[in-house]
Amino acid sequence: MSHLQELGQLVGQQHVLTDDQAQAALTDWRERFSGKALAVVRPGSTQEVASVVRWCLAKGVPIVPQGGSTGLCGGATPDQQGNAIVLSLSRLDSIRHIDLDNDTMVVEAGCILQTVQEAAREAGRLFPLSLAAEGSCTIGGNLATNAGGTQVLRYGNARDLTLGLEVVTAQGEIWHGLRGLRKDNTGYDLRNLFIGSEGTLGIITAATLKLYPQPVAQCTALLALGSIQDATAVLNRARQGFGPALTGFELMAGNCLQAVATSYPDQRIPFEGESAERPWYALLELSDSESEEHARERFEAVLGEAIEAGLVDDAVIAESLSQSHALWHLRESIPLAEREFGAAIKHDISVPVSRMAEFVETTNQALQDAFPGIIHVIFGHLGDGNLHYNVAQGPNWTPNQILDQQDAISGLIYDSVKRHDGSISAEHGVGQLKRGILPDYKDPVELSLMRTIRQALDPAGIMNPGKVV
Secondary structure, three states, X not given: OOHHHHHHHHHOHHHEEOHHHHHHHHEOOOOOOEOOOOEEEOOOOHHHHHHHHHHHHHHOOOEEXXXXXXXXXXXXXXXXXXXXXXXXXXXXXXXXXXXXXXXEEEEXXXXXXXXXXXXHHHOOEEOOOOOOOOXXXXXXXXXXXXXXXXXXXXXXXXXXXXXEEEEEEOOOOEEEEOOOOOOOOOOOOHHHHHOOOOOOOEEEEEEEEEOEEOOOEEEEEEEEEOOHHHHHHHHHHHHHHHHXXXXXXXXXXXXXHHHHHHHOOOOOOOOOHHHHHOOEEXXXXXXXXXXXXXXXXXXXXXXXXXXXXXXXXEEEEOOOHHHHXXXXXXXXXXXXXXXXXOOEEOOEEEOOHHHHHHHHHHHHHHHHHXXXXXXXXXXXXXXXXXXXXXXXXXXXXXXXXXXXXXXXXHHHHHHHHHHOOOEOOOOOOOOOOOOXXXXXXXXXXXXXXXXXXXXXXXOOOOEOOOOOO
16 A cells, blocks of 8 residues: 555545645745645544654654745745655644633634634634734644734733643654643643744644733824834833733834835825835834723823924824724735835844844944845834844845845844844744754754754654754
């Protein structure tokens, strides 16, 4: 019996995909990484996942776990050897249980993030993880990369939103860790070990997630700013004035919003005159648990003080939910609008908020000195120190010329990140993209510990080989 027939006996022959049926799973979303696979295997339960892993262990077949294929670092794409299977979690898409007294929900790894958000909303609760790919990314992928998004400032990233996990180990055993406990001090924190491991230690098949009350009121404003220093000062005032009610603080360079307005004529920068051409903008959001009146009063008081202090040049406050959505839509449209700048080299970095302005200023200057005329495309989550610090070709460079300089450009940026005590990956993971350079920016003892853990949990080396470490 062939390998494909044996796999078909485990999950159903119709769920073992090859040739044209498998092609979509072999190339990453950015079309940067492409590989080959023995087959794409789609188990329909945790037990079937465990059976497939045991089969792979016995046959020495590598496994590449895959969720919604929205990753940006090639972490869910096989290599060119063609001897691995892609293990798709797409059929594990059930919401198993919602516990309103405990404010938790148990969902399977293949659930689309937006589906989880909607289920929480229908139950009168909030699941706050939110990112641009939420209509297609899956909870399993979110946990495998410890996804962040726009509300990390208030609620934390995927790791902070998870209480328990169900995991299939590299030996094909099932860890039943779906406890909805906020206190469990009975040994090592295995949950946090698997979250962010990008499928290199085991396969997350389900998770117990935290739920929160729906906010009674939300206030959103777009601020026109003169500098990142001003943005940081406004952020500090918002933290003091709003406390935990501050749910979002996004920073955007002016050229990013202008690119959105050019790419999408139905969207406009809601300022006139000089305010429509400021170098920086911030999107600020407060979520209040008391009342619309209370929220508005706090919001306007803090903004008014920031304006009087000369930190904000102009501000537009959303007067309705639709206006709030329009402001957020401006921010969320930036990644696609980047096409206006031509070919781009993208970076997902973090530095301490206190050093953000210095990092951007010195790194921008160093890039211009080395690569005159490149365009800086900068936006991201200032509230938690995470920027998408991208470099586009501009009129002085052709796409091939700028892409030929990718290693030099990224090296300059990552060296600056290191000098500013930052990280070369804030929320996108390591995958294939950054694996080779990780030793240059990671503490050697830390890397050694990571390799020891991987070897201990996956001694056969079948779990997502060639990724992370």
